[in-house]
Amino acid sequence: MPEQSPDGGQDVATALARDEAASPAFPNPAALAMAAVEADPGRSKKKSIGFGGWLCIAWLVLLLVVAIAGAATGQKIPGFPDPKNDVGNFKEGLFSSGHILGTDSNGQDVASLVVNGASASLEIGFFSVLIGFAVGGLFGILAGYFKGRIGAVLGSTTDILLAFPPLVLAISIVTFLGNSVVWVTVALAIVSVPVLARIARAATLSWAEREFVTAARAQGAKHGRVMLKELVPNVLPAMLSIALLGIAVVIVAEAGLAIVGAGVNSDTITWGSVINSGRQDITDAPHIVLVPSIIIFITVMALNYLGDALRAKFDVRESAL
Amino acid sequence: MRTAFFKIVRLVIVVFIVTFLSFSMLKLQEAATGSTIIDKVAPFGSPAAKAKLRQQLHLNDPFFMQYGRWLGNAASGDFGLKYTGTGDNASIGTRVSKIVGKELPVSIELMIYAQLLALIIALPLGIFTAYKNGSIFDRVTNIVMFAMLAMPAFLAALALQIWAAKNPNAGLPTQYIGVADFPLTPFTRENLTQMLLPTISLAVAQIAVYMRLLRSDMIATLQEDFITTAKAKGIPPRRVLLRHAFRPSSLTLLTVAGLNVGALIGGAIIVEQIFNLPGIGYELVRSILGSQVIETQAIIAIIAVIYVLVNFLVDILYTVLDPRIRHARAIA
Amino acid sequence: MSPRRRRSNIGTERFEAAPLDGPLLEVKDLKTAFKTARGLARAVDGVTFSLERGRTIGIVGESGSGKSVLSRSIMGLLPRNNIVRSGQALLEGHDLVTASDEQLRALWGAQMAMVFQDPMTSLNPVMKIGNQITEVLRQHLDITKDYSRELALALLQSVGIPEAERRLNEYPHQMSGGMRQRVVIAIAIACGPKLLFADEPTTALDVTVQAQILDLLQEQQRERFMAMILVTHDLGVVATRADDIAVMYAGRVVETAPTRTLFRAMSHPYTEALMRSIPKLAAPSHTRLTAIGGRPPDIINPPTGCQFSPRCPYVQDKCRAEEPPLIDSAEPHHAYRCWFPVGTPENRAALESNQRAGVASAVAMMGAN
Ligand SMILES: Nc1ncnc2c1ncn2[C@@H]1O[C@H](COP(=O)(O)OP(=O)(O)O)[C@@H](O)[C@H]1O
């Protein structure tokens, strides 16, 4: 039998703290100054996102503007050739006249395809993570807050959803239910629910025991109120930083779906659809797949960067995830 | 022991639910789209052929009985047929188990290669950069890893494919070249030639994931008191790093490696598709595009169960690696 | 890389031959500072003492006074970056401050070893106890695996661990704190070091085993003729166990004397405060030091003059203006840093004037005397 040892170290620490608080006989200006430094919020924590961070934001804002334009015009952004109907020479290379990013095997302008594809790709990325965020967040907070039977049931549900490899689950949903933008979004949302639920649950578990939450409960606050007022504001930053990464993952997943032939139907241009259609020309016109791929790469990098920055700022520990 | 028992019970329950979900998806589709399994598998069959197929698939039984039979057959290795006839010969086909038996090893080989490659590169890098935390080498590595993290498998695969096409001298095929008995014995020259580019594509992002994780865990472990103890014993740095710091730091890595199998499977499907590698992911896509719903269902169930099993094994391995958990469980 | 070294590293053979006379350890004006965002943190600020073979020096001071940094700085265990070190720490005449990592590694575990404060964290949680002991033996002694196991077993027995054979195959978490600290001691004494650092070896332990561990240390020290640096925040701990005592405050030695002298004729007000905080009861204790009001000074922006002046009941204007040097007392080997040493008429006058002026720390002394 291993002997149980009382944690002496802890005793000492708490005792020290208690004694220190109880003996203010020698007020010490230096100590006060130290305390003031410590109390100054974010003095050492406040990390500015720096030049790289602004660059990322600029890139995302640019994409957002383009995406909104694409959505508003039905993927016919003025100033760019109509990606479907204005057909030029086949497989023009980069920087050819009139087609700065060349054309694909149908003679469609690659720049126009990528710019117009932004709307559907980002739409899918944003809305699926939004749904995943709402549903997963709700699941996670409930599971973390009610630790009893509800927590167990919700926990098991997420575990089971997690038992399907995400891409396989998404492929199944799309193939079995349909390949419209809506279904693809739903499929990728379902895939992101368990991930976000786990984060929310972990964050809730760590906050639910804090004094202000137990105090609120002890004062007879309603569960809903406690969750909304005390937990949501604290759990949100952790989820937000993960959500940024989530959007990145979903954008990649959309392209993956397209490549395996389970992507959005051919009526809608997405980055994935452009990549997939360019694959057949990869040896003689590699720019068709490279341009949208690199755009995805940069976008993912920007989202990762901001996600990391956010996590550092709110001190979200990866191990807790 | 009790926890071990519960773990196994849980595993069994999850396997049941996962297979049940895979099975019901087909039914869900029938309900959602109105087109039956028969319509998909044998669109041109005569009414008689369709009726025969219906009989063969026991589609007239109650739902749960169908599931029970399907599960029973699956447990004995029979996943039904991939139907090759679409007309009057609707009910003939190839055994899905035979196809899977040939193609699953390819995928598993690919994933194992990719994990090995990722770990071979990530472990030394993670350990070394943690040791030299803040050095120029560390910073440069971090930037490179950050970029690699954002590189999806399909981008790596496409880029490598383009590179291989431009450099035929390298002798690496841009697509899988049919050879008689694929997969070839692992680690033979021909096998490696065929698998190299797919492996690299799949490993790129994993390298970054593992390396970053190990680095941050190692940095934390190196702050621990027992590392100072080891140092104060006069143990050389290399041994301190490998023998004392690495093992406790590798636990998170292991968990993530387990969870990562999901991402790996997804990546493998895409990579197999891009390189035309005849693995199970490739077959899954073909079955989907060919409306081979029975086969699709089987493959999805197989993949999900494998995934569940891998995570179960990781959980077990975790307890082996960390004596604290091992004993906590033994006592409980 | 090179095959694992099997050659014995025992002895200072990496240095030139060691002189056998003179003290084992001589620390001369040792300074150690951390570079921090706010500036230099002078954790050890000019410490001087020497230690003869086989003797014990007690280093006493409240938490944060720089005791751990001092012992690690002497041993060379601090990381090299972000640290400024000067002065000398001579082990048998060889300077540890300027020694290379390679040279130090030959000494660590073999010539000097350390028992750390918290046995919960100072043992590798995923390595068997036996291996943690044989590791150090095999590193420094040219012996076989089997023999190192025999030695490990004997070591465990000698530090009073029952069923030592079985314990060899156990992990740290299977043992109590006291047992673990015995293991840490076994590791430290394994290769027969000449110098043993014990950094608050009982602070993290249950009160009931504290005395046992201290007794064990003392016993082993005598048996093996080791010199020991016993670090503690409890003057009571060193009272019966140290030959000499150095009292540390804000990185400096503020008073040093042979133990008897110190207890008979302490001169520094801080030592007096520490003394007051020893419980009258015989039971060993571990938290009384904070009975001294206030906190240690900020070592990055220290107060001018005497470091203790913000908390000292005898503080005068001179104290705030000018830092007292280390002054030799009439007693042999006794020195202190104070303008108004305890027990002198000047001291009494200073207290009275402060009490009249209503200085809180001085007023608090009224009931005490
Ligand atoms: N790595 C470090 N960086 C900056 N300051 C440090 C560091 N380690 C210790 N210190 C400071 O040095 C002083 C002495 O610490 P320490 O030797 O641990 O005290 P003790 O052991 O006497 O309790 C403390 O003020 C502490 O804040």
Ligand code: SF4
């Ligand atoms: S010098 Fe002055 S302030 Fe410092 S300890 Fe002595 S009396 Fe107190």
Ligand SMILES: [Mg+2]
């Ligand atoms: Mg200390």
